Ligand SMILES: Nc1nc2c(ncn2[C@@H]2O[C@H](COP(=O)(O)OP(=O)(O)O)[C@@H](O)[C@H]2O)c(=O)[nH]1
């Protein structure tokens with residue numbers, strides 16, 4: 383029987399707790415450097431990925447659902463000596479699945495805070511309070527039986543806790559991760575300064591979007607925007623967010639979350655209406671997954687999508703692309719069936735762990751889009767997970783260096799200009815609409831519609847150039 387192991391990662395609750403412990407007056411960003419299930423449990427690999435990276439936190443998730451580890455403000459190295467750090471601490475976050483946050487500060491002025499040695503993984507304290515592993519440890523079934531140990535209490539004040547109460551008396555772990563910890567701050571002046579967060583701005587943006595009409599002269603009923611991204615990136619939530627704004631209340635028309643974790647990829651074409659049964663706006667949001675490591679869309683399907691051959695509710699079959707003659711195949715797509723702009727939906731809080739294979743797929747798709755002249759943007763979702771303060775007030779976004787960093791990172795990964803990366807906070811657990819959330823989402827949509835306009839203008843120019851050529855040819859005859 384195959385046991386499905388839940389992916390272990392640092393949750394938002396863990397991040398906030400660690401951030402408070404590290405320095406409660408600051409906010410912190412955690413970037414994954416090393417993960418044994420991905421990179422292998424090997425001391426050299428750990429040092430290759432984590433040495434000289436500044437402050438880090440090491441987190442272990444054991445087979446009893448306990449979560450614990452150590453923080454150090456000093457950089458790891460491979461010198462074979464102790465590294466002093468007054469700020470280092472050990473901690474436990476969960477015990478047998480329940481939150482039990484406890485911080486264990488260093489006691490000897492941090493002289494023996496960590497031990498950097500090429501043959502050991504992360505090692506804390508004198509002789510050692512926590513030595514995670516040495517050399518290489520192979521995975522057995524679903525876990526790693528770490529060959530390290532914990533002699534707690536040498537260099538860290540354990541507050542009455544011990545090997546049993548923190549580690550359940552063993553070193554069997556499902557996962558061990560090391561994150562780089564960066565402080566970030568709020569700027570005095572925003573990095574994008576011309577955003578107005580007033581209700582008149584919200585109304586103006588809504589008006590811009592509702593009055594959007596495709597370029598005349600193209601015989602176009604509507605514009606089509608394709609949302610593409612990994613499962614869980616927030617595609618359906620983005621449609622719901624936009625739809626909610628025009629409905630006037632938070633709605634969840636598109637299924638969100640785990641309901642869609644099946645193997646099929648269903649293509650949906652959603653109109654957005656003003657109010658219930660109101661008139662549909664002149665654009666449609668098309669929702670498809672297809673950026674999965676194990677189940678990407680093949681080239682033929684990507685072309686079919688972009689060229690408008692795919693009908694609403696089509697179920698993609700990875701082993702058999704849609705072909706002429708199949709049910710629903712749009713044989714003669716009009717310009718209004720085609721995709722006019724692609725929005726890659728990327729979870730901003732996990733950009734640093736997008737698998738290599740997915741990046742390859744994105745590059746491949748981008749090549750096809752470039753050939754067809756289709757503009758591309760990125761909707762960077764879950765910004766509230768990058769920077770907690772934003773969940774209380776979205777208008778802080780352009781003051782946050784963490785968001786700025788993520789935008790830059792996404793732009794680099796996607797090979798697009800920074801101005802094509804549009805951060806959004808989707809409605810997720812809220813029950814009421816929020817003006818600033820709406821403004822940010824509408825800004826992204828208006829920008830997408832500008833790109834749609836560019837695409838249509840190019841099409842119009844093409845048609846006019848063709849007509850000119852024809853006329854010249856006729857005159858010639
Ligand atoms: N915190 C937060 N959660 C989000 C955001 N966008 C989506 N989510 C959550 O992420 C999960 C996956 O979203 P979903 O829209 O179904 O992703 P899809 O697979 O791309 O359609 C859901 O639990 C959403 O509530 C966001 O901006 N912030």
Ligand SMILES: [Mg+2]
Pocket residue numbers: 617618619637638639642669
């Ligand atoms: Mg979805």
